[in-house]
Amino acid sequence: MPTLSIPAWSPSLEVGNAIIDADHKETVELLAEAAKASDTDLPAHFTAFAQHLRDHLAREEELMHQYGFPPTPIHVHEHNRVRLELEGIAKRMAAGNLALVRGYLTEVVPEWFINHKNTMDSATAAWIRSQGG
């Protein structure tokens, strides 16, 4: 079983926006739980995680629009790529490919999450702060 390549939640992972950070904390916690799941339980973990992530991406986009974040289209484009990826993984999970789901949740998503958080999400949070949010 692959080990989770993401640290436990700590303030060092914050981007400085309360809404985004609360969601990201949940992201990290759900990934940690999914990493410990048995094959039987894994599909339910993936489904819950996918729903959480979709809700989170939508909340971030609402903030971007609310505060007029200039590179909103670039950030949304990357979110849309992830939405498509989630759909693809769900289809392959339905076809029985649990190894793919496990690799996605323990390696692909954690690596993406840290990179995305440190770049686009951090820039978004900094912009919101500069606008008084």
Ligand SMILES: [Fe+2]
């Ligand atoms: Fe995010």
Ligand SMILES: [Fe+2]
């Ligand atoms: Fe984002």
